[in-house]
Amino acid sequence: MDTEFLAKTLLFDGSSQEEIQGMLDCLEVRKQCFSRGEIIFRAGETTRFMGLVLSGSVNIELDDFWGNKNIFGHVTPGQIFAETYACRPEEPMQVNAVADEETQVLFLDMQRVLHTCPAACPQHNRLIRSLLTAMAQKNLNLSQRMMHTAPKTIRGRLLSYLSAEAARQGSRTVKIPFNRQQLADYLSVDRSALSGELGKMQREGLLEYHKNRFSLITEEA
Protein backbone atom coordinates (compact mmCIF):
# COMPACT_ATOMS: atom_id res chain seq x y z
CA MET A 1 0.00 0.00 0.00
CA ASP A 2 1.73 3.17 -1.28
CA THR A 3 5.15 1.87 -0.29
CA GLU A 4 6.62 2.99 -3.58
CA PHE A 5 5.47 6.54 -2.98
CA LEU A 6 6.47 6.47 0.68
CA ALA A 7 9.98 5.30 -0.16
CA LYS A 8 10.47 8.63 -1.90
CA THR A 9 9.31 10.75 1.03
CA LEU A 10 11.74 12.36 3.41
CA LEU A 11 10.18 10.54 6.33
CA PHE A 12 10.85 7.06 4.97
CA ASP A 13 13.94 7.92 2.98
CA GLY A 14 16.54 5.19 3.12
CA SER A 15 14.15 2.33 3.87
CA SER A 16 13.26 -0.38 1.36
CA GLN A 17 9.65 -0.98 0.37
CA GLU A 18 9.62 -4.19 2.42
CA GLU A 19 10.88 -2.41 5.48
CA ILE A 20 8.28 0.30 5.00
CA GLN A 21 5.49 -2.26 4.67
CA GLY A 22 6.71 -3.84 7.89
CA MET A 23 6.62 -0.51 9.66
CA LEU A 24 3.19 0.39 8.34
CA ASP A 25 1.80 -2.83 9.84
CA CYS A 26 3.65 -2.22 13.09
CA LEU A 27 2.49 1.43 13.27
CA GLU A 28 -1.13 0.65 12.45
CA VAL A 29 -1.52 3.57 10.08
CA ARG A 30 -4.83 4.59 8.58
CA LYS A 31 -5.63 6.32 5.32
CA GLN A 32 -8.42 8.84 4.73
CA CYS A 33 -9.69 11.06 1.90
CA PHE A 34 -10.81 14.67 2.16
CA SER A 35 -12.41 16.99 -0.36
CA ARG A 36 -11.53 20.64 -0.89
CA GLY A 37 -12.32 22.73 2.16
CA GLU A 38 -12.80 19.81 4.52
CA ILE A 39 -11.22 20.25 7.93
CA ILE A 40 -8.70 17.55 8.80
CA PHE A 41 -7.73 18.86 12.22
CA ARG A 42 -9.66 21.59 14.00
CA ALA A 43 -8.20 24.22 16.34
CA GLY A 44 -8.93 23.39 19.96
CA GLU A 45 -8.72 19.64 19.47
CA THR A 46 -5.76 17.53 20.55
CA THR A 47 -4.28 14.67 18.57
CA ARG A 48 -1.88 11.76 18.86
CA PHE A 49 -1.73 11.49 15.08
CA MET A 50 0.44 13.15 12.54
CA GLY A 51 -0.63 13.41 8.92
CA LEU A 52 1.33 12.57 5.79
CA VAL A 53 -0.06 13.92 2.52
CA LEU A 54 -0.29 11.16 -0.10
CA SER A 55 -1.94 13.30 -2.77
CA GLY A 56 -3.53 16.74 -3.03
CA SER A 57 -2.47 19.38 -0.52
CA VAL A 58 -3.29 20.79 2.87
CA ASN A 59 -3.31 24.34 4.21
CA ILE A 60 -2.49 25.16 7.81
CA GLU A 61 -4.71 28.07 8.77
CA LEU A 62 -5.35 30.28 11.75
CA ASP A 63 -8.72 31.98 12.13
CA ASP A 64 -8.69 34.73 14.72
CA PHE A 65 -11.58 36.05 16.79
CA TRP A 66 -12.61 38.44 14.09
CA GLY A 67 -12.69 35.90 11.29
CA ASN A 68 -9.45 36.90 9.60
CA LYS A 69 -7.87 33.89 7.99
CA ASN A 70 -4.13 33.44 8.12
CA ILE A 71 -2.30 30.77 6.17
CA PHE A 72 0.64 29.38 8.10
CA GLY A 73 1.70 26.72 5.68
CA HIS A 74 0.97 24.68 2.61
CA VAL A 75 1.65 20.95 2.79
CA THR A 76 2.27 19.02 -0.42
CA PRO A 77 2.50 15.27 -1.15
CA GLY A 78 5.18 13.47 0.82
CA GLN A 79 5.22 16.12 3.52
CA ILE A 80 3.86 15.77 7.03
CA PHE A 81 1.77 18.00 9.25
CA ALA A 82 0.45 18.13 12.83
CA GLU A 83 3.56 16.26 13.95
CA THR A 84 4.15 19.05 16.45
CA TYR A 85 0.87 18.49 18.22
CA ALA A 86 1.19 14.73 17.91
CA CYS A 87 4.46 15.06 19.85
CA ARG A 88 2.68 17.06 22.54
CA PRO A 89 -0.72 15.38 22.65
CA GLU A 90 -1.84 17.41 25.66
CA GLU A 91 -1.54 20.75 23.79
CA PRO A 92 -4.70 21.91 22.06
CA MET A 93 -4.09 22.77 18.43
CA GLN A 94 -4.05 26.46 17.62
CA VAL A 95 -4.62 26.04 13.91
CA ASN A 96 -6.85 24.25 11.45
CA ALA A 97 -5.56 21.80 8.87
CA VAL A 98 -7.76 22.12 5.79
CA ALA A 99 -7.72 20.17 2.53
CA ASP A 100 -6.87 22.63 -0.25
CA GLU A 101 -8.12 20.20 -2.91
CA GLU A 102 -9.08 16.52 -3.15
CA THR A 103 -6.56 15.08 -0.71
CA GLN A 104 -5.44 11.71 0.62
CA VAL A 105 -3.87 11.63 4.07
CA LEU A 106 -2.03 8.88 5.92
CA PHE A 107 -2.32 9.15 9.71
CA LEU A 108 0.47 7.87 11.95
CA ASP A 109 0.11 7.43 15.70
CA MET A 110 3.01 9.33 17.25
CA GLN A 111 2.91 7.19 20.41
CA ARG A 112 3.70 4.17 18.31
CA VAL A 113 6.28 5.97 16.27
CA LEU A 114 8.15 6.96 19.41
CA HIS A 115 7.66 3.97 21.68
CA THR A 116 7.21 0.72 19.80
CA CYS A 117 10.11 -1.73 19.59
CA PRO A 118 12.69 0.97 20.39
CA ALA A 119 15.66 -1.34 20.11
CA ALA A 120 14.22 -4.10 17.98
CA CYS A 121 13.84 -2.62 14.50
CA PRO A 122 16.58 -0.42 13.12
CA GLN A 123 14.24 1.40 10.71
CA HIS A 124 12.46 2.77 13.71
CA ASN A 125 15.45 4.81 14.74
CA ARG A 126 15.88 6.00 11.20
CA LEU A 127 12.25 7.04 11.13
CA ILE A 128 12.67 9.04 14.33
CA ARG A 129 15.77 10.71 12.93
CA SER A 130 13.89 11.60 9.76
CA LEU A 131 11.12 13.04 11.85
CA LEU A 132 13.68 15.16 13.65
CA THR A 133 15.05 16.43 10.37
CA ALA A 134 11.56 17.13 9.10
CA MET A 135 10.74 19.09 12.22
CA ALA A 136 13.95 21.03 11.87
CA GLN A 137 12.94 21.87 8.32
CA LYS A 138 9.48 22.92 9.44
CA ASN A 139 11.09 25.10 12.02
CA LEU A 140 13.10 26.78 9.32
CA ASN A 141 9.96 27.33 7.28
CA LEU A 142 8.25 28.96 10.22
CA SER A 143 11.27 31.16 10.79
CA GLN A 144 11.31 32.01 7.13
CA ARG A 145 7.74 33.17 7.15
CA MET A 146 8.52 35.22 10.20
CA MET A 147 11.35 36.84 8.29
CA HIS A 148 8.99 37.72 5.47
CA THR A 149 6.40 39.24 7.77
CA ALA A 150 8.99 41.17 9.77
CA PRO A 151 9.28 44.18 7.40
CA LYS A 152 6.72 46.83 8.21
CA THR A 153 5.70 47.66 4.65
CA ILE A 154 3.93 45.51 2.08
CA ARG A 155 6.71 46.23 -0.36
CA GLY A 156 9.33 45.11 2.13
CA ARG A 157 7.50 41.86 2.74
CA LEU A 158 7.07 41.18 -0.96
CA LEU A 159 10.72 41.82 -1.67
CA SER A 160 11.75 39.64 1.24
CA TYR A 161 9.52 36.79 0.10
CA LEU A 162 10.15 37.02 -3.61
CA SER A 163 13.90 37.41 -3.33
CA ALA A 164 14.05 34.43 -0.98
CA GLU A 165 12.02 32.42 -3.47
CA ALA A 166 14.28 33.57 -6.28
CA ALA A 167 17.31 32.45 -4.31
CA ARG A 168 15.68 29.13 -3.47
CA GLN A 169 14.49 28.43 -7.02
CA GLY A 170 17.75 29.71 -8.44
CA SER A 171 16.12 32.06 -10.92
CA ARG A 172 14.95 35.65 -11.30
CA THR A 173 11.62 34.26 -12.36
CA VAL A 174 9.66 32.38 -9.78
CA LYS A 175 6.35 30.59 -9.66
CA ILE A 176 4.68 30.84 -6.31
CA PRO A 177 2.23 28.33 -4.80
CA PHE A 178 -0.30 30.99 -3.77
CA ASN A 179 -3.00 33.03 -5.39
CA ARG A 180 -3.33 36.69 -4.36
CA GLN A 181 -5.52 36.09 -1.35
CA GLN A 182 -3.26 33.32 -0.10
CA LEU A 183 -0.15 35.39 -0.64
CA ALA A 184 -1.78 38.25 1.24
CA ASP A 185 -2.61 35.86 4.08
CA TYR A 186 0.89 34.43 4.10
CA LEU A 187 2.37 37.91 4.33
CA SER A 188 -0.33 39.07 6.74
CA VAL A 189 -1.51 41.99 4.61
CA ASP A 190 -4.72 43.08 2.95
CA ARG A 191 -5.30 41.51 -0.45
CA SER A 192 -6.35 44.66 -2.27
CA ALA A 193 -3.47 46.61 -0.77
CA LEU A 194 -1.18 43.81 -1.95
CA SER A 195 -2.59 44.04 -5.46
CA GLY A 196 -2.08 47.79 -5.41
CA GLU A 197 1.49 47.56 -4.22
CA LEU A 198 2.29 44.92 -6.86
CA GLY A 199 0.93 47.19 -9.56
CA LYS A 200 2.96 50.10 -8.26
CA MET A 201 6.13 48.06 -8.14
CA GLN A 202 5.55 46.90 -11.70
CA ARG A 203 5.08 50.49 -12.86
CA GLU A 204 8.30 51.42 -11.08
CA GLY A 205 10.09 48.66 -12.96
CA LEU A 206 11.01 46.61 -9.91
CA LEU A 207 9.33 43.47 -11.14
CA GLU A 208 6.95 42.00 -13.65
CA TYR A 209 4.24 39.49 -13.07
CA HIS A 210 1.48 37.52 -14.64
CA LYS A 211 -0.82 35.39 -12.51
CA ASN A 212 1.41 33.61 -10.02
CA ARG A 213 4.63 34.02 -12.00
CA PHE A 214 6.95 36.83 -10.92
CA SER A 215 10.15 38.21 -12.41
CA LEU A 216 12.42 40.33 -10.30
CA ILE A 217 14.17 43.00 -12.31
CA THR A 218 17.77 43.72 -11.48
CA GLU A 219 18.95 47.17 -12.45
CA GLU A 220 21.80 47.15 -14.92
CA ALA A 221 24.27 50.03 -14.79
Next chain:
Amino acid sequence: MDTEFLAKTLLFDGSSQEEIQGMLDCLEVRKQCFSRGEIIFRAGETTRFMGLVLSGSVNIELDDFWGNKNIFGHVTPGQIFAETYACRPEEPMQVNAVADEETQVLFLDMQRVLHTCPAACPQHNRLIRSLLTAMAQKNLNLSQRMMHTAPKTIRGRLLSYLSAEAARQGSRTVKIPFNRQQLADYLSVDRSALSGELGKMQREGLLEYHKNRFSLITEEA
Protein backbone atom coordinates in the same frame (compact mmCIF):
# COMPACT_ATOMS: atom_id res chain seq x y z
CA MET B 1 30.30 18.60 35.58
CA ASP B 2 26.85 20.21 35.86
CA THR B 3 25.12 16.84 35.87
CA GLU B 4 22.87 17.90 38.73
CA PHE B 5 21.64 20.87 36.72
CA LEU B 6 21.37 18.89 33.49
CA ALA B 7 19.28 16.19 35.18
CA LYS B 8 16.62 18.86 35.66
CA THR B 9 16.58 19.99 32.04
CA LEU B 10 13.99 18.75 29.58
CA LEU B 11 16.71 17.39 27.34
CA PHE B 12 18.17 15.04 29.94
CA ASP B 13 14.99 14.45 31.86
CA GLY B 14 14.70 10.88 33.06
CA SER B 15 18.40 10.10 33.08
CA SER B 16 20.45 9.65 36.25
CA GLN B 17 23.49 11.82 36.89
CA GLU B 18 25.76 8.87 36.16
CA GLU B 19 24.07 8.22 32.84
CA ILE B 20 24.36 11.90 31.98
CA GLN B 21 28.05 11.94 32.83
CA GLY B 22 28.51 8.95 30.58
CA MET B 23 26.73 10.67 27.75
CA LEU B 24 28.66 13.89 28.19
CA ASP B 25 31.90 11.97 27.76
CA CYS B 26 30.53 10.08 24.80
CA LEU B 27 29.20 13.26 23.17
CA GLU B 28 32.39 15.25 23.74
CA VAL B 29 30.58 18.38 24.81
CA ARG B 30 32.31 21.68 25.37
CA LYS B 31 31.46 24.55 27.66
CA GLN B 32 31.99 28.25 26.92
CA CYS B 33 31.27 31.61 28.55
CA PHE B 34 29.93 34.72 26.86
CA SER B 35 29.42 38.24 28.12
CA ARG B 36 26.41 40.44 27.42
CA GLY B 37 26.12 41.29 23.73
CA GLU B 38 28.60 38.68 22.55
CA ILE B 39 27.53 36.78 19.46
CA ILE B 40 27.35 33.02 19.98
CA PHE B 41 26.21 32.12 16.48
CA ARG B 42 26.24 34.56 13.59
CA ALA B 43 23.78 34.64 10.68
CA GLY B 44 25.32 33.19 7.52
CA GLU B 45 27.42 30.63 9.38
CA THR B 46 26.56 26.95 9.55
CA THR B 47 26.93 24.74 12.60
CA ARG B 48 26.90 21.13 13.71
CA PHE B 49 26.48 22.23 17.31
CA MET B 50 23.44 22.97 19.35
CA GLY B 51 23.66 25.13 22.46
CA LEU B 52 22.24 24.46 25.91
CA VAL B 53 22.08 27.45 28.25
CA LEU B 54 23.64 26.61 31.63
CA SER B 55 23.26 30.09 33.09
CA GLY B 56 22.33 33.56 31.89
CA SER B 57 20.19 33.85 28.76
CA VAL B 58 20.39 34.10 25.01
CA ASN B 59 18.39 36.12 22.50
CA ILE B 60 17.71 34.88 19.00
CA GLU B 61 17.76 37.94 16.76
CA LEU B 62 17.27 38.82 13.12
CA ASP B 63 18.86 41.92 11.68
CA ASP B 64 17.47 42.89 8.31
CA PHE B 65 19.13 44.80 5.51
CA TRP B 66 18.15 48.12 7.00
CA GLY B 67 19.43 47.43 10.48
CA ASN B 68 16.10 46.72 12.13
CA LYS B 69 16.52 44.24 14.93
CA ASN B 70 13.92 41.58 15.48
CA ILE B 71 13.89 39.28 18.48
CA PHE B 72 12.72 35.79 17.62
CA GLY B 73 13.24 34.15 20.95
CA HIS B 74 14.66 34.30 24.44
CA VAL B 75 16.46 31.21 25.70
CA THR B 76 16.75 30.64 29.44
CA PRO B 77 18.80 28.12 31.50
CA GLY B 78 18.08 24.50 30.69
CA GLN B 79 16.76 25.36 27.26
CA ILE B 80 18.48 24.68 23.96
CA PHE B 81 18.99 26.74 20.82
CA ALA B 82 20.38 26.35 17.31
CA GLU B 83 19.28 22.71 17.35
CA THR B 84 17.40 23.39 14.13
CA TYR B 85 20.52 24.38 12.26
CA ALA B 86 22.57 21.67 13.93
CA CYS B 87 20.07 19.17 12.47
CA ARG B 88 20.54 20.70 9.02
CA PRO B 89 24.25 21.58 9.04
CA GLU B 90 24.23 22.59 5.40
CA GLU B 91 21.70 25.41 5.96
CA PRO B 92 23.22 28.81 6.71
CA MET B 93 21.75 30.35 9.83
CA GLN B 94 19.34 33.21 9.25
CA VAL B 95 19.58 34.61 12.75
CA ASN B 96 22.11 35.62 15.36
CA ALA B 97 22.29 34.04 18.81
CA VAL B 98 23.42 36.75 21.23
CA ALA B 99 24.18 36.54 24.96
CA ASP B 100 21.64 38.74 26.74
CA GLU B 101 23.79 38.77 29.91
CA GLU B 102 26.77 36.88 31.32
CA THR B 103 26.01 33.44 29.93
CA GLN B 104 27.40 29.90 30.06
CA VAL B 105 26.64 27.64 27.14
CA LEU B 106 27.13 23.91 26.66
CA PHE B 107 27.69 22.91 23.04
CA LEU B 108 26.62 19.46 21.80
CA ASP B 109 27.64 18.03 18.46
CA MET B 110 24.41 17.01 16.73
CA GLN B 111 26.21 14.43 14.58
CA ARG B 112 27.21 12.59 17.71
CA VAL B 113 23.81 13.00 19.30
CA LEU B 114 22.17 11.40 16.28
CA HIS B 115 24.67 8.81 15.19
CA THR B 116 26.80 7.47 18.03
CA CYS B 117 26.00 4.05 19.49
CA PRO B 118 22.45 4.08 18.16
CA ALA B 119 21.53 0.71 19.58
CA ALA B 120 24.07 0.44 22.37
CA CYS B 121 23.02 2.97 24.99
CA PRO B 122 19.36 3.33 25.85
CA GLN B 123 19.74 6.89 27.12
CA HIS B 124 20.68 7.89 23.62
CA ASN B 125 17.24 7.09 22.35
CA ARG B 126 15.71 8.93 25.24
CA LEU B 127 17.88 11.93 24.43
CA ILE B 128 16.72 11.91 20.83
CA ARG B 129 13.10 11.67 21.92
CA SER B 130 13.61 14.59 24.29
CA LEU B 131 15.12 16.54 21.46
CA LEU B 132 12.07 15.79 19.37
CA THR B 133 9.78 17.01 22.12
CA ALA B 134 11.88 20.13 22.57
CA MET B 135 11.71 20.87 18.88
CA ALA B 136 7.97 20.37 18.94
CA GLN B 137 7.76 22.86 21.77
CA LYS B 138 9.94 25.31 19.89
CA ASN B 139 7.67 24.92 16.94
CA LEU B 140 4.73 25.82 19.10
CA ASN B 141 6.58 28.88 20.37
CA LEU B 142 7.25 30.02 16.84
CA SER B 143 3.61 29.51 15.96
CA GLN B 144 2.61 31.39 19.06
CA ARG B 145 4.67 34.39 18.14
CA MET B 146 3.15 34.26 14.71
CA MET B 147 -0.26 34.32 16.31
CA HIS B 148 0.69 37.40 18.29
CA THR B 149 2.00 39.23 15.26
CA ALA B 150 -0.99 38.26 13.12
CA PRO B 151 -3.36 41.05 14.30
CA LYS B 152 -2.90 44.18 12.26
CA THR B 153 -3.04 46.69 15.10
CA ILE B 154 -0.62 47.22 17.96
CA ARG B 155 -3.49 46.89 20.40
CA GLY B 156 -4.54 43.59 18.89
CA ARG B 157 -1.03 42.23 19.17
CA LEU B 158 -0.66 43.36 22.76
CA LEU B 159 -3.96 41.81 23.77
CA SER B 160 -3.08 38.59 21.97
CA TYR B 161 0.31 38.38 23.66
CA LEU B 162 -0.72 39.51 27.13
CA SER B 163 -3.82 37.37 27.31
CA ALA B 164 -1.85 34.34 26.18
CA GLU B 165 0.73 35.08 28.87
CA ALA B 166 -2.02 35.52 31.45
CA ALA B 167 -3.46 32.14 30.46
CA ARG B 168 -0.02 30.54 30.59
CA GLN B 169 0.97 32.06 33.92
CA GLY B 170 -2.52 31.47 35.30
CA SER B 171 -2.98 35.00 36.52
CA ARG B 172 -4.38 38.36 35.47
CA THR B 173 -1.05 39.85 36.43
CA VAL B 174 1.92 38.80 34.36
CA LYS B 175 5.61 39.55 34.39
CA ILE B 176 7.08 39.53 30.93
CA PRO B 177 10.71 38.77 30.03
CA PHE B 178 11.10 41.79 27.75
CA ASN B 179 11.73 45.48 28.11
CA ARG B 180 9.80 47.86 25.88
CA GLN B 181 12.19 47.69 22.96
CA GLN B 182 12.31 43.91 23.12
CA LEU B 183 8.55 43.65 23.37
CA ALA B 184 8.23 45.97 20.39
CA ASP B 185 10.67 43.79 18.47
CA TYR B 186 8.86 40.61 19.48
CA LEU B 187 5.57 42.05 18.28
CA SER B 188 7.20 43.65 15.24
CA VAL B 189 6.07 47.19 16.02
CA ASP B 190 7.68 50.54 16.70
CA ARG B 191 8.74 51.04 20.31
CA SER B 192 7.37 54.54 20.75
CA ALA B 193 4.10 53.59 19.13
CA LEU B 194 3.94 50.65 21.52
CA SER B 195 4.51 52.96 24.47
CA GLY B 196 1.79 55.23 23.19
CA GLU B 197 -0.71 52.43 22.74
CA LEU B 198 0.05 51.05 26.20
CA GLY B 199 -0.61 54.47 27.72
CA LYS B 200 -3.85 54.78 25.81
CA MET B 201 -5.01 51.34 26.90
CA GLN B 202 -4.23 52.17 30.51
CA ARG B 203 -6.23 55.38 30.27
CA GLU B 204 -9.11 53.41 28.81
CA GLY B 205 -8.96 51.07 31.78
CA LEU B 206 -8.06 47.96 29.79
CA LEU B 207 -4.93 47.24 31.77
CA GLU B 208 -2.44 48.60 34.24
CA TYR B 209 1.29 48.30 34.13
CA HIS B 210 4.49 49.21 35.83
CA LYS B 211 7.81 48.37 34.24
CA ASN B 212 7.46 44.83 32.90
CA ARG B 213 4.53 43.86 35.09
CA PHE B 214 1.09 44.00 33.47
CA SER B 215 -2.40 43.53 34.89
CA LEU B 216 -5.26 42.83 32.56
CA ILE B 217 -8.51 44.35 33.75
CA THR B 218 -11.65 42.31 33.31
CA GLU B 219 -14.82 44.34 33.20
CA GLU B 220 -17.27 43.45 35.92
CA ALA B 221 -20.95 43.85 35.20
Next chain:
DNA sequence: GAAAATATGTTGTTTTAACAACAAAAGGAG
Protein backbone atom coordinates in the same frame (compact mmCIF):
# COMPACT_ATOMS: atom_id res chain seq x y z
C1' DG C 1 25.67 60.44 45.38
C1' DA C 2 26.74 62.68 41.03
C1' DA C 3 27.31 61.84 36.31
C1' DA C 4 26.60 59.12 32.47
C1' DA C 5 24.12 55.78 30.09
C1' DT C 6 19.97 53.42 29.24
C1' DA C 7 15.09 52.94 29.15
C1' DT C 8 10.53 54.80 28.79
C1' DG C 9 7.02 58.13 27.73
C1' DT C 10 5.13 62.16 24.90
C1' DT C 11 3.92 64.86 20.95
C1' DG C 12 3.26 66.17 16.22
C1' DT C 13 3.95 65.00 11.29
C1' DT C 14 4.14 61.96 7.48
C1' DT C 15 3.61 57.69 5.39
C1' DT C 16 1.20 53.55 4.77
C1' DA C 17 -1.98 50.07 5.08
C1' DA C 18 -6.68 48.72 6.08
C1' DC C 19 -11.17 48.93 4.53
C1' DA C 20 -15.13 49.22 1.48
C1' DA C 21 -17.21 49.16 -2.75
C1' DC C 22 -16.85 48.34 -7.23
C1' DA C 23 -14.92 47.13 -12.12
C1' DA C 24 -12.63 44.06 -14.93
C1' DA C 25 -10.73 39.78 -16.12
C1' DA C 26 -10.20 34.83 -15.99
C1' DG C 27 -11.87 30.28 -15.37
C1' DG C 28 -15.50 26.54 -15.32
C1' DA C 29 -19.92 24.21 -16.11
C1' DG C 30 -23.72 23.37 -18.72
Next chain:
DNA sequence: CTCCTTTTGTTGTTAAAACAACATATTTTC
Protein backbone atom coordinates in the same frame (compact mmCIF):
# COMPACT_ATOMS: atom_id res chain seq x y z
C1' DC D 1 -20.79 30.05 -26.43
C1' DT D 2 -23.01 32.01 -22.47
C1' DC D 3 -23.85 32.39 -17.78
C1' DC D 4 -22.08 32.10 -13.41
C1' DT D 5 -18.33 32.01 -10.12
C1' DT D 6 -13.95 33.20 -8.69
C1' DT D 7 -10.02 35.91 -8.89
C1' DT D 8 -7.65 40.10 -9.53
C1' DG D 9 -7.24 45.01 -10.01
C1' DT D 10 -8.79 50.00 -9.04
C1' DT D 11 -10.15 53.96 -6.44
C1' DG D 12 -11.10 56.94 -2.59
C1' DT D 13 -11.56 57.33 2.39
C1' DT D 14 -10.27 56.48 6.98
C1' DA D 15 -7.62 54.77 10.62
C1' DA D 16 -3.28 53.58 12.29
C1' DA D 17 1.43 53.04 12.69
C1' DA D 18 6.04 54.64 11.58
C1' DC D 19 9.18 58.08 12.33
C1' DA D 20 11.61 61.86 14.46
C1' DA D 21 12.74 64.66 18.10
C1' DC D 22 12.54 65.43 22.55
C1' DA D 23 11.35 65.08 27.84
C1' DT D 24 11.41 62.36 31.73
C1' DA D 25 12.61 58.63 34.46
C1' DT D 26 15.39 54.82 35.86
C1' DT D 27 19.69 52.23 36.29
C1' DT D 28 24.52 51.75 36.29
C1' DT D 29 29.10 53.17 37.17
C1' DC D 30 32.70 55.44 39.28
